[in-house]
Every structure is written in C-alpha cells, then in structure tokens.
Amino acid sequence: MSDIRPKYKGSLLRPMKALSFLFREPATLPMEPREATELYRGFHLNDWEKCIGCGTCGEICDNSAIRMVDIPGLPGDPAAGVKARRPAIDYGRCCWCALCVDICPTGSLSMSREYVHVSRDLDTYLILPDEAGMHGENFQKGWAKSEDSDLLDLTRRAMGELEAEARSDNFNEVTPGYDAQTALLEASRCIQCGMCHEACPAHMHAPEYIRAIWDGDMERAVGEIYRTNPFPHVCGRICTHRCETACSIGRRGDPVAIRWLKRFAMDQVEPEKVQEIALKNGIAKSTGKKIAVIGAGPAGLTAAFDLAKLGHKVRVYEARPEPGGMMRYGIPEYRLPYDKLDADIEVIREAGVEIKCNMRLGEKENLQNLRKGNDAVLISTGMNLGRSTRIPGSDHPQVASAVDLLARITLGEDIKAPKRIAVIGGGNVAFDIARSMARLQRRQYGAVNMTVLALEERGAMLADEAEVTEAADEGIVLVNGRGPKQVKISNGALAGLETVKCLSIFDEEGRFHPRYDESDLVLHKVDMVIEAIGQMSDTSWLGDDLTEALEWRRGRIAVDDDGRTSENWLWAAGDLVQGPDVIHAVAAGHKAAASIHSAVAAKKGAVK
C-alpha cells in the first residue's frame, strides 16, 4: 500500500478547482430551528404525575447535577411510596448522559429534542423539569425510557416453596428461604431510595440492611434490623410488607423481596450472635422503675424490650401458656415455625424482660394490684374473640370461630376435622384456618373438602395473593361473591350453609353494608362452618370502674398518638387499639415505650 504516496511534485492549479464551490449549495445551515433526531438527549422532561420523588436519578448522576427539591403543596403518600419532591437539574453540571432516564424507576424522566438554551441569567440553568420542557414549548420527547437501556432489574428472584403434595398434610414451613446467591442477587436490585423506610409503620432501615446483605455482612444487617424491630424472624416471614407496596422498583416491575431478605439475614446468623448484636448497646443502668405489660403479643413485647433496655424493670403477664399472642396462636406453624418465634422472644428475655405466662388477669393477679405495684401499665391484649355472622343457626356447636380453632391447633388439642368444611371470610385468617383444617382433613381422610366463601370478588380480596394461590394448590375451593344466609340444621345436626350472591359490599359512603341478591341461593352441603370475618377485643376484665373511667373511641380504648389512655398510668397498644398486623403492633409498642419512658422518668422516686 505504500504506493499511495505521491511521487510527483504536486499541482499548483488543481486546488483552483475548489472555486467551483462558489456555484454550489452551501453546506452550512441557515439560523432557524432545526429538528433534532428522535433519540436526541436535550433538556429534561419529567412527568410529575408519574414521578414519585425517589431521587434515584440524583443517585446515578455522575456530576451531582440532580438535586431533589421539596415541593410545597405536592401530595406525598409514604404508604404508596410517593414523596413530595421532584428532581431539579443544574445544567451547569449536567453532561446529558441520560443515565437518569435509563435508571428512573417510574419512567417519568425523559429528554426533549430541544437544542438551545441561551441566557445571561445563570438562574435559568437550574430548572425543575416538567412535561412542558425547559422553555414550556412542548418539544417532542427525545431519549426516553426503553427496554434497550433500562438499568433496573425488574424481575424478582423467585422464592421456592414445598410442593403441594409435600406440604398439605403437615405443618412444615412452606417456604424454605433464599439461598445465599439468590439473596445476593435480590439484594442487588435495591436502589436504596428509602421508600420502604418511609412506608414501614416501624420505619425499619430496609435500605441499610439490604445493602449490608449485598455487602455480605449479615451481622451488620441484623444490627440494622434490630434498630427498629425485635421480631425480625417473625416479620421476615409473615409481615404484610408495606415496604414492598411502596418499593420504587415495583412501579414497573416486581418490588424487591424485602421481607425475604430480612428473613435471609436473620437465618444466617447464629441465635447467640443475634442476641449479642441486638443488645450491643447494652442495657441501661437500672432506673428502679417498674412497669407491667399485660399481653405478650408483638406490641407488648416490643414495648417491654425497649423499656428493659432503658433500664426499667419490666414484667409481662400472659394469659396463655406461651408468649407470642397472635403470632403463636393465630398464625399457623407452616407460615411461622414456633422455634423462630421463640428465637425472637429469647432475645427479648435476654434484655431482662420477665414474662409470666398462665397469668390471666382477674384470676391470680388484677389490674388494681398491678397499678399499685408499678409506675406504669401497658395493656396489649389484642383481639382474641372471633366475630360471628349472627345468621340463623350460627349458634350451632359445629359453627366455630377461626381464631378459637387456630389457637386450639397451636395448643395441640386433638381436633376432629369433619369431612366437609366451609369457611366464611376472605381475609388472611380465613385462609389460615382453611389451610390448617385442610391439613387435618388430609391427615384424617387423605382428601380435602374445604370451601372458602368470600364476600369480595377475586380481585378485591383482602387476603395475600400468595395465600390464595397456595390454598388453591392445596385443594381448597374458593367461591367469590357469596354472602352467608343461614346455617341449615336438620335433626340437630349441621346440614349445610346457605349463601346468597353478594351484589355490593360497601354503600355510597364507603361503609360496610353488603347488598344481596336473595333469589340466587346456594346450599353448600358441609358438616362444619367456620367463621373468619374478623375479631374483637375482650375488655371485660378491665372491670366496671375502669371501663367507666376510660375514654373510648368506636368501641376501642381511646389513646393519644403515643398510646397513652385517658388514665395517666395506663397505656394501650397493638390490636386492642389499632390493627391490623404485627408490624403496626411493633410500631405502636415502640411509641408506647417511649411515652412510658418519658412519663416514668419524670416521676420522682421508685415504687416501693
């Protein structure tokens, strides 16, 4: 190829040919607006309706050009994962790489096909992009969200579960938990936006512990978890995971499996080590104050744990033989193995909390004595009574309450499950009892005949989706849109349950007021009916005087924001005051503990 070097001296005249350009079209463009290409990365556009203010654009920005700005008046909703802030972009720093667009979890960010911004006013280079664009001229979208360059991993790592045949006649745990590699991959999906932290009733530090799991540092993860939740084994299994509802990744894909990650971290660390980590800040010097907690459920034990760490002498009174409340007596063992619950409670005991079981108030001990002997009393007795449909025939002995049955199963009573059972209800409790009784049926008869009758349509059910599908796998029949009419009894024996079609559940004002089509009548031939339509509290043990003295709100004890009742020595927390789940109870327990601590600290001297 070396022949391309000219061997001659060159021409003086040939360059003159360029003069022909005088008669050609100019290559330069006139100064008028020019259409940018379809992928052009111009100025940012942001759809404020879609944007949730997660700030991930600012995290990925390599020039720190994006700052999240609080917008007064913008509605924020922590439970839905929306923050009242939007990204502001500094074009003095932006390099138009569009990584912000590619990582945006919602797809609200894009870039316009606008080339030019000229101004002598430096403030105009800092903008709060909206849909109209930098100059409000509605330039077309250029670079926008595309699957081609999406930087997020939108697919959740699947959690395995026991096959239906392997699980449906025993109470072994259904889900085995993540293995190390799966957990690492799942943890790597988190973008650390913190929506989960805001949405969690107890404000757990999910981004921090997920990052610790990703770093492979399980002990740090456990430490982060124990900052806010003394029931991590429990919540890692049966939490209603408000965090996942709020997760930014869930906007376009599957939310990060925050609950399973918590479980994974807890399962990796030895119980002794967990105790050490949970109590690493030590237990404060004894204050000499005594506090009584009534009811060893999640709210009471959380408060007891907090108060014990603060140096108070805490004694918990529990009516049942074992602590745990609904976590033990309500949730079936296949969802929450008892040894995991025991591990959580052991940490609480280790903090110095004394739990006295089989101590039903009004029998060996009463509230007035506790009041005298303690600086403060917290009641957290939960909701232990099943509500009844009160339909004709519902007082028959073969009509049972779900919470009673669940507790009896836990207590190890020998329960005879009839061959055909109907459960009334469409929530998680309905499925808990249906699946538990189905297991007993399969044990006793080798076959399941279990019908769950839910008022709601399939899409509006209150139960978790996983519960519904797993129940179906176990052979349980779900019938939607049926309301109970009456329990048929013939010759004193239960013959079946009559249901009618449910037309609507709520009235115009959103109150529970179902309407039925009485003509659409179906008789379900069953031997037993279980009611799982909700629970209520038993507060009869409070005594007439106290019941009279306390303020009540819609049938529940009225408390202030911190759980203090109208009696200044008495606090209340958990389902008794406000439900519906463990994590809300944990949050309420923390609040009550903080309130009790500040109240008793102000009191002079200890009770003698």
Added chain:
Amino acid sequence: MRPENYRPVKHPPSHEYELYFGPNHPGIEGNYAIRVRLKGDVIIEAIADGGYLHRGFEKIMEERLWIQNVALVPRICVPDPVPMEETYSRAVEMIGGLEVPVRAQWIRVMLLEMSRICAHLFTFGGNAATIGLYTNMFWGVTMRDYFLDLFEEVTGARIYHMFITPGGVRRDLPEGFLGRLGNLLDELERRMPEFEDLFFESAVVINRASGIGIISQEQALSWGVTGPNLRACDLPIDLRRDDPYLVYPELEFDVVTVEGGDALARMMARRGEVIQSIRILRQIIARLPSIGGAIRSPLPNPLAWNLPVGEAYARTESSKGETAFYIVSDGGPRPYRVHVRGPSSMHAVQVLEKLLIGARIEDIAQIMFSLDACPPEVDR
C-alpha cells in the same frame, strides 16, 4: 537582597531565545504548550508543557460507579471519543466476564469506524490550516458534521455519545439508518477526489510537508509510536489485525502503510485509512441487517454492581494509535485504579520534543498536527 543569596543568572548566548508556544496559539492542537529554544528560526530544544487540560480523569474514575464512567471516558479524546468508550467498556467486560452480543459488536465496530473517519477528516482540516489552507479545514469540518448528524441519530448525541456501555450498546439502530450511512459514504467517496485536488496533491502541501518531522522505523518503535504515525514509517502494525477485537476478524481491510515517516506520509496514511474505513463500513452495511439478537447483555443494578477482583488491559486501534485502558478492580462498585494509555501522550511529548529539534518555527504546528496529537490524552 543579601549578598549570600545572589545567584548570577546564566544568560544564554544572545542569538538564542526562548519562545512559549501555546496554549492559545492557533497553531497548537487543543490547550497545550511547547517551550522552544530557538537559534534564529531553528529549534534547538523543545519541552512539551501540558497540564492546561488536566481534569484528573484517572483519579475521578476511581470515585465513580462502573456505569458512571461511561459518561466520563469519551471526554478524554474529543475528536475521536468512540474508542475511549469501547476500550473502557471492553476492559470492564474482561474483568466482569460479560459477553457482548454479536449485533452489539457489529454496531460498535460501525461506530468505531465512523469515529475514525470523523477524526481523520478533522485532522486533514487542522493539518491544512497549519499551513494556511483554510478551505480544506472548512471542508473537513463540514464532512465530519454530516457524520455527527448520523451519530446523533444513533446515539442521541453529536460529540460525546456515551453510547457504548459494558455489555453492549444502549440502543438499536433507528429505521433506515444503514441506508443513510451508505448515502453519506457515497458522498464522501465523491468528495475524496476534491480533497486530493485541494490538498493531498497540492504543490503547496507536498512542498511544505515533505521531509518535515521524519521518524525512522527504529525511532518509531523505540519511542512508542502507534497508529497511522507508525504505519507512515512503513511498518504494517494495526491492532485491528494483529490483536483483533469485536468482529474485526470477519471484516476485510488493508493495513495502510506509507514510506517516509514524514508529515506528508502521515497525512497520506490517514487519507488511506479513510478509504479503508469506508470499505469496512460498506461491509457492515451489507452484513448488519442479517445479524439479529440482543444489543446488550443484562447488567445488574448499576448502583449495586460489584465487579470481581481482577485487572484487565484492553486496547483499541483508534485514529490516533493504540488507545488502552488498564483497569484494576478490588471487587467493589468502583474501579480501584484506572490507567489510560492515550496514544497522544507519547506522540505529543516524547516524539514531538525530539521531532521539533532542527525544525523551523513555522513547522511546529504542522508537525504537531501531523502527529494528530490530542492533548487531553496527555493530561489524563
């Protein structure tokens, strides 16, 4: 002043003087400077004096996530940014064991060759301007701009495309793009004879550029000269052929060599490479439509992307020479260390300093442009 602090200044002979050439001098490429000592108008000593463009790329890259560096690397060489993106991404892929889908490899080669043409057109122009031939500069810049329009179409940006990421590219080609690229190549081929008339075969150019800044083959090899500058010493060394990457083994092209090792030879080598790049692009236009599949392999969440412990040296034949990234990962989300081997850091420092000795003052600019030195590659 105290007498003990007095140091007599050693004055040079009266017929020698020192000239600070740059950094705003129109004959300097980019923000760069050379301190030259002259005897009359003949240079007796030259010391390259960079630092005007120092933005600390290598250090900044240690502070940024693997994906964020994609936005940083093209800035290391303004006229020829694609090889920087490609080389960085390939080094990351080597450490992380990432596969690049075949279609993405073809798109990358296409962009690399388009970028090479752009850079060479830019250099023709700049080279001409150093000897006063401004028309050619306008032509070069114009032709390059048509290519930039195409870059804008594919990548969404004209200069800093930030388009090649570890694992592939960010978008597939738009509808009808290869046709438009073919049209532009036709236009460029039509224009090449006009470039010959105006520039390569102009008596002014041949007389000014011949015998200027001669590098012998031994010197070229010992000074670390690479790329067209090396091939202008009649040494057929080209990484695309000798250490192939992407899909270059499937493409036919000649390694352009020119005899002489002077400024003219270097210009001619670049002219020949433009022709070869057109040839490669024509093959891509023919082959690419039949190659389907993904354009990138899935990446983990970039905010939590740890690369395994390891190190990699990836090199690319850019328009300037061997562009390489040496990256060390300590297993974290950011590089532990990045070293950029910009070919211009040899060409614009050790080679330029030596070539200038004995040259005349009016040839400084021409010699520097004929080496196609890119100062930001020196100031990394």
